[in-house]
Amino acid sequence: MPSTKHTHKHVEAADIAHHVATKLDEIGQRYTSGRRMIVESLTAAKRPLSIPEILETTTGLAQSSAYRNLTVLENAGVVVRVITTDEWARFELSEDIMGHHHHMVCSKCGWVDDVRIPDAMEHELDAALAKVASKAGFVMAHHRLDVVGICKACK
Amino acid sequence: MPSTKHTHKHVEAADIAHHVATKLDEIGQRYTSGRRMIVESLTAAKRPLSIPEILETTTGLAQSSAYRNLTVLENAGVVVRVITTDEWARFELSEDIMGHHHHMVCSKCGWVDDVRIPDAMEHELDAALAKVASKAGFVMAHHRLDVVGICKACK
């Protein structure tokens, strides 16, 4: 079992299937073909996908099944629902798999991609946020950070 | 450098009405009673409100008028639509009026409140984000930062 020293710990591509199967099993769910297609679609994209985008890459999957399976995968802790604008919801693999990261959102076309900032800044940020949150009686679970701007294609 | 003072510039409460009226006038819109009620509601709340919350404090305003007026106020640059979870959209006065800030979102009940972090951190953050964004071909317009956690009431 090879161990890595990267701070961006994440599940290796080849192990994602196994990881997902395990997480699903933990909540008594099966790793069906539909779910496999969705996970593979998200794995290949390496960025949050909307339902329409997911359906484009999963032949024969009904829209309702996509929604239902994404909910199951979300409950299993494998997929996260990303809220960017008010259009479509987007889904991505959890940080367990992808590592901690943030998003760039194109305010023109809605494209979303991943970005990472230095660990040092993440820690500073967490410290500052936890402080101001607790001052207001909040218990911080995590933070969410997005870059809003114009993507390469829209520029 | 002597000009590093706090950048929390905002419109004084008493001047909000005038500011809003001006901004509306700039796009050829009137400051009607419905719009006034909404602005006063948002001013009093000092946090992003959902449509149901706004309707509770604006007697006699139709839901459709609330949506329509909020769109107008948004176009006038007076109100901003805040996307937190996938439930209801929330609205708040723009940063012109409220100053730059971020949000705390309760993942249990959906409550949203404002938070501010030190200017120094804002600047570091902007620098780091602009850098990673441009590396991906994005032109950053601004950033969005939320604390997700459990609020005082839900704890």
Next chain:
DNA sequence: ATGAGTGCAAAGGCTTTGCATTAGG
């Protein structure tokens, strides 16, 4: 008068759900 603003109800668009069918263990 005359067009903006409003209320009410209907329509839209994304998401969820009911139900009969199919498939995996």
Next chain:
DNA sequence: CCTAATGCAAAGCCTTTGCACTCAT
């Protein structure tokens, strides 16, 4: 076999829109 999973279509829910009425200019 037996229950979970799926497809299809209908229903839900927030939001937007059409239309007639009202109000301010």
